[in-house]
Amino acid sequence: MSIFKPELRTVNVTRYVTPLREGGSLPAIAEADDDFLYVLKFRGAGQGLKALIAELIGGEVARKLGFKVPELVFANLDTAFGRTEPDEEIQDLLKASVGLNLALHYLSGAITFDPVVTQVDEKTASQIVWMDALLTNVDRTARNTNMLVWHKELWLIDHGAALYFHHSWDNWEEQAMRPFVQIKDHVLLSCASEIETVDKEFKAILTPEVIKAIVNLIPSDWLSEDDAEERREVYYQFLTRRIAASEVFVKEVQRARA
Structure with missing residues (x-):
């Protein structure tokens, strides 16, 4: 393997x-x-x-x-x-x-995604909604989609507003288990009808080993000098716990759609 x-x-x-x-x-x-x-x-x-x-x-x-x-x-x-x-x-x-x-x-010539002009199929919409609920990404709304169309394909950009728990490290364990209520404003929410299917598929992909490898990409000097490895571990724990308890944010997606 x-x-x-x-x-x-x-x-x-x-x-x-x-x-x-x-x-x-x-x-x-x-x-x-x-x-x-x-x-x-x-x-x-x-x-x-x-x-x-x-x-x-x-x-x-x-x-x-x-x-x-x-x-x-x-x-x-x-x-x-x-x-x-x-x-x-x-x-x-x-x-x-x-x-x-x-x-x-830089994707030269790319145009901003417009949900009125470009239709996204329900599986893809469900995948994007699931990921943004996992990452607590507040910045994929109709006002600011943070998606581009380049060579007739959909590209995702700008995830800097995600993981907002790290702006205050207090109670990160509790925050990892919370539903993501801001998903109600997601530009693709109305199309995300296959969220349960996507949940099973994506949880199988995002194993603890995968999350660990991604978190290990963070340069040490981007973290606190005093406890860089502790901070890195918090990102790992936040994401793995959230993935393990994904039914919490999946149910919030379904509630928001209803």
């Missing part, structure tokens, strides 16, 4: 192209030393490293479940980078983001 061991490439940012002024985190399109363009998420932005951790875990969980997700890479930002940036706000952001950041491969 093969061992699941995901790996992320590391690139060096060489050119700041343009900011993406959406939300408060001020991500940017940037070029790296592999000549590819990326959507760069900064460690010095408003939500800081926790948003990068949620993005990393959410993106790699989605990839393991078979969704199309832009490649995630670690993006190194040098101290000299951005000194010539004329915008003071952006220059401050770049200075605060020296070191390892996170970036997603």
